[in-house]
Amino acid sequence: MSIPTTAAIVREQPGRFDVTDVLLEEPREGEILVKMVASGLCHSDYHLLSGDSQPGLLPMVGGHEGTGIVEGVGPDTHGWEVGDKLVFSFIGSCGKCRWCSEGMTNLCDLGAFLMKGSRFRDPDSFRFSLPDGTPISQMCGLGTFAERTVVDVNSAVKLPPDAPLETLWLLGCGVGTGWGSAVYLAGIHPGDVTIVMGIGGVGINAVQGAVHAGSMSVIAVDPLEFKREKAREMGATHAFADIQEATEFARSITNGQGADQAILTPGVLAGEHIAQGFAAIRKAGTVVVTGIAPASEEVIPIQPLELTRYQKRIQGSVYGGSNPQADIPRQYRMYSAGQLKLDELISRTYSLENINDGYDDLLNGLNIRGGVIY
Incomplete structure (x- = not known):
């Protein structure tokens, strides 16, 4: 039996989200039906709109960061009950493959x-x-x-009954990706000098x-003063509008050596960003490439x-090396x-019907992180 719901889907690339009525299958073994509470507007979903990321099948329901409440449990699916609160992990973990076992x-x-x-x-x-x-x-x-989705239990992390779901959707992608990258x-060691390029949700x-x-010194780089000020609120000791200024400052406080690390988190990564981070670090320093190109x-x-x-060292980053x-x-x-x-x-938060407004605000630099509240 199919479940009617409403979803924001991408039909073509480039394109916009189309909020429309869809049908959802009931959960099978190893799956749960979830009523959504909140979802994050991550730049990775804009890559889906722009065509920078290629899906295996269109149309596609967007969104990979969210919280919800279990409404149904598939047959022979243990460890989950109706009413459980959860946050999604955009990368599932089977616990059995080589990478999980290591x-x-x-x-x-x-x-x-x-x-x-x-599936x-x-x-x-x-x-x-x-x-x-x-x-x-x-x-x-x-x-x-x-409004509702069905997911594999390997992509869900259970939360305590009193967990504030209107906030914890951030843990599904942006927090782990950025925090883990550092x-x-x-x-990073105590006393290091670290540059972070691109002050968005990651x-x-x-x-x-x-x-x-x-x-010791966390140097934020972003062309927007709003984002530089937000970085200071989160603990950045210094903030600059461009990477050249940040590099010169890092050298000025390290006897000309440069930063110990540069973490690259621009909305759309380019090879030139990696070169800039590479030039900013000292001997044996590390560039962490987190942004999506x-x-x-x-x-x-x-x-x-x-x-x-x-x-x-040039270090790639998937989910910041975090273990969801x-x-x-934690x-x-x-x-x-x-x-x-x-x-x-x-x-800011938006209704699902206004999701395209949320992405317009993201592209215009108005949000650190925007979210949909259902």
Whole structure:
């Protein structure tokens, strides 16, 4: 039996979200039906609109960051009950593949399905459809831009009964990606100098992560004064409008050496950004590449000789190297203890019907993080 609901779908690229009536299959084994409470407007979903990211199937329900309440549990699906609160992890973790068994659950083999948008356990099957039967895929297997969705339990993290779902959607992507890029992948030590380029929903959490990891100087880079000021509120010690200014400052406080780390979190990454971060760091420094580049971007204009002679490191970042089943509960505890700021990151909220307004505001630099409240 199909469940009627409303969702924001992408029909073509480039395009806009179309908020329309859709049908949703009931949960199968290993799946849960979730009534959405809130969803984040992440730049990664704009990459879906622009065509920078290519889905396996269009139309696709957007959204990969959200919270909700379980309304139904598939047969023989243990550990979940109707009424449970949860936050989604945009990368599922099976717990059995090589990467999960070696503690790198952010690289779980289930990641192969993120842009295909099908069921993990039945890759030729899709949970959503249009009224005429046309199948609809789900962004990251989630599709949080819908009033209701069905997901695999490997993509869900249970929350306590008193958890504030109107805020904790941030933990599903932006927080773990930015915070983990600093805490896990950048190799920050107490007293370090760290540059964060791009202060959006991910970069702002890289700032928080750098502070938590012990950076003495956290240097935020963004052309917008609003975002630079927000970075200061989150713990940045300095803020500049462009990377050249930040690089010169980092050298001025390190005897000409440069920053220990540069974490790159622009809305749309280019090879030139990596070159700029590479130039900003010292010998044996690290550039963490977290932002998403279009598939057409193929060149990083750096000198291989500098890479070798200065022993610099370019580090990729998927979900900040975070382990969602462990790190999301950890970050919730930090938030509850007042050690991690979340409420301060939410600039505006929107209805599902106004989701395109939310993305216009994102592109116009008005939000650190916008969200849909259902």
